[in-house]
Amino acid sequence: MLEFIRRNRIVLTSGSLLLISLLLVSASVRSRRRSDPVATLLLETMRPLQVLVSDSVGALASAWSRYVTLVGVRAENETLRRRVAELEQSAGRLVELEETNQRLKELLGFRSTLEGQTQTAQVSGRDPSSLFQSLTIDKGEHEGVRKGFAVLSPFGVVGHVVATSAHAARVLLITDHNSGVDAIVQRSRARGIVAGALADGCVMKYLQRGEDVQVGDRVATSGLDGIFPRGMPIGEVADVSRNHRGLLQVAEIKPSAPLERIEEVLVVAPTAQVLEAGDASEPHAPAP
Amino acid sequence: MRTFLLYLLATIAALLVQSTVWHWLPLGGAIPDLLLILCVYLGLHQHTVGGALGAFFLGYAQDSFSGSAIGLNAFAMSLVFTVVYLTSRRLWVDNAVSKVVLVFLASVIKTLVVVALIAIFLSTDGLWTTMSRHTMIEAVVAAALSPPIFALLARTRQVVAEEQEAA
Numbered sequence: 119m120l121e122f123i124r125r126n127r128i129v130l131t132s133g134s135l136l137l138i139s140l141l142l143v144s145a146s147v148r149s150r151r152r153s154d155p156v157a158t159l160l161l162e163t164m165r166p167l168q169v170l171v172s173d174s175v176g177a178l179a180s181a182w183s184r185y186v187t188l189v190g191v192r193a194e195n196e197t198l199r200r201r202v203a204e205l206e207q208s209a210g211r212l213v214e215l216e217e218t219n220q221r222l223k224e225l226l227g228f229r230s231t232l233e234g235q236t237q238t239a240q241v242s243g244r245d246p247s248s249l250f251q252s253l254t255i256d257k258g259e260h261e262g263v264r265k266g267f268a269v270l271s272p273f274g275v276v277g278h279v280v281a282t283s284a285h286a287a288r289v290l291l292i293t294d295h296n297s298g299v300d301a302i303v304q305r306s307r308a309r310g311i312v313a314g315a316l317a318d319g320c321v322m323k324y325l326q327r328g329e330d331v332q333v334g335d336r337v338a339t340s341g342l343d344g345i346f347p348r349g350m351p352i353g354e355v356a357d358v359s360r361n362h363r364g365l366l367q368v369a370e371i372k373p374s375a376p377l378e379r380i381e382e383v384l385v386v387a388p389t390a391q392v393l394e395a396g397d398a399s400e401p402h403a404p405a406p
Numbered sequence: 407m408r409t410f411l412l413y414l415l416a417t418i419a420a421l422l423v424q425s426t427v428w429h430w431l432p433l434g435g436a437i438p439d440l441l442l443i444l445c446v447y448l449g450l451h452q453h454t455v456g457g458a459l460g461a462f463f464l465g466y467a468q469d470s471f472s473g474s475a476i477g478l479n480a481f482a483m484s485l486v487f488t489v490v491y492l493t494s495r496r497l498w499v500d501n502a503v504s505k506v507v508l509v510f511l512a513s514v515i516k517t518l519v520v521v522a523l524i525a526i527f528l529s530t531d532g533l534w535t536t537m538s539r540h541t542m543i544e545a546v547v548a549a550a551l552s553p554p555i556f557a558l559l560a561r562t563r564q565v566v567a568e569e570q571e572a573a
Contacts, residue, residue, distance in 0.1 A: 131458040132488040142477030147527045157470035172426045179430050245472050246424035248437045248540045252473030294473045295529045316536040
C-alpha cells in the first residue's frame with residue numbers, strides 16, 4: 119500500500135488538488151461575498167508592480183504611436199525631423215495631459231452630481247483571462263473602497279467592486295457573465311436585469327414579452343439593486359429578440375462606458391436611499 | 407529553494423504580462439495564457455509533488471486576478487499538469503515540435519475545462535461566442551511563444567543548478 123502511494127504520489131497529489139479546486143469553486147460560488155485572504159494578499163502584493171508595468175506599457179504605446187506618425191516627416195529632412203520629433207513629443211505630452219485633464223474634469227463634474235461618498239481611481243490592470251471581464255483599480259480599503267460599491271464613469275456604469283485589499287480592488291465589469299444590474303428602459307420604463315455577455319456587451323433579460331423595447335432605447339439603472347444609484351446610463355438597445363418561446367424577450371445592450379479602454383473610474387458608496395431600495399426589492403437583486 | 411524562486415519570478419512576470427501588456431496589443435481581446443506555458447513546463451520537467459502544487463498555485467494566482475470564482479483555473483491547471491505529466495511518462499515529448507503541439511492542446515483543454523466548470527457552476531451568457539472567438543488565437547500564440555519561454559526556463563534552471571553544484 120505504502121509502495122503504491124509512493125509510486126503514484128504525484129498523480130495522487132494532483133487528484134487531491136483537483137478535488138480541493140472543485141470544493142473551492144463550489145464554496146466560492148456559494149459565498150461570493152466572503153473574501154479570500156490569499157487572493158487579497160496576492161492582489162495587494164502585485165498592485166505596485168501592476169501600476170508600474172501598466173504605466174510603462176502605456177507610455178511605450180503612446181511613444182510608438184507618436185513614432186509611427188513621424189515616419190513620413192523623417193524621410194523629408196533629418197534636421198527637420200528632429201525638430202518635429204521634439205515638437206511632436208511635447209505636443210503629444212500636451213495632448214495626453216489635455217486629454218487626462220479633460221477626462222478628470224468630466225469625472226469631477228460627474229462626481230459633483232452624485233450623492234454619497236465618492237472616490238476617483240485609476241485602472242491598474244485587467245483580467246488575465248478572456249473568459250472573464252474585470253479590472254484592478256489603485257484604490258482599496260485604506261481609501262474607503264468596500265465590496266459592493268458601484269463603479270461608474272461619466273459615460274455610464276462600469277461595474278461593481280467584488281474584492282478589496284488595502285490599496286487595490288477588483289471590479290467586476292457589467293459585461294462579465296457573473297454580473298447583473300437591475301435596469302429600466304428609459305422610454306417605456308420596462309424593467310429587467312442587464313447581465314454580461316462578455317465580448318458581445320450585455321443583454322437585458324427578464325423583460326416581459328409585451329413590454330415596449332426598441333432598438334436605440336436607452337437603458338439606465340433602476341436604483342433597486344442596492345448597489346447603483348438610480349438613472350445611471352448603462353447603454354443602448356442594439357437588438358431585441360422575441361424568438362424565445364414563453365413570456366419574456368431579450369434585448370442586446372451596447373454599454374455606454376468605453377470598458378475596453380477606460381483609464382479612470384469613480385467608485386461610489388451606496389447611499390442610505392440606495393441601500394433601502396435594495397432591501398425592499400431583494401428578489402430582484404443582482405448576482406454578487 | 408532557488409528553483410522555487412525561479413518559478414515564482416516567472417509566475418509574477420507572466421501574471422503581469424497577462425493583466426497589463428496583452429491588453430495593449432491588437433489581439434482582438436484574446437489573452438494568450440503564459441501561466442499555462444509554465445504549467446506545461448512543470449508537467450514536462452518537474453515530476454515532483456512540488457510540481458503538482460506549483461501548477462495548482464499558478465491557477466490559483468490566475469483566479470485571484472480574475473473575475474472568476476476561486477478554483478476554476480486552479481482546477482484546469484492541475485488537470486493540465488496531470489495530463490502533461492502522464493503524457494510525458496508514456497510518450498517521447500522532448501523535441502520542440504511535440505512541445506509546441508502539447509502547449510497548443512493544453513491551451514484548448516484548459517479553455518474547455520474552464521468553460522465546462524463555468525457552465526456547471528455559473529452563468530453561460532456570451533461564453534460560447536467569446537470561446538469560439540478567442541480559443542484558437544490564444545492557443546496558437548501560446549504555442550508560438552512556448553519555445554523561447556521553455557528555452558529561457560531551461561537555461562535559467564541550468565545556471566541555478568550549476569551555481570548550486572559549485573556552492
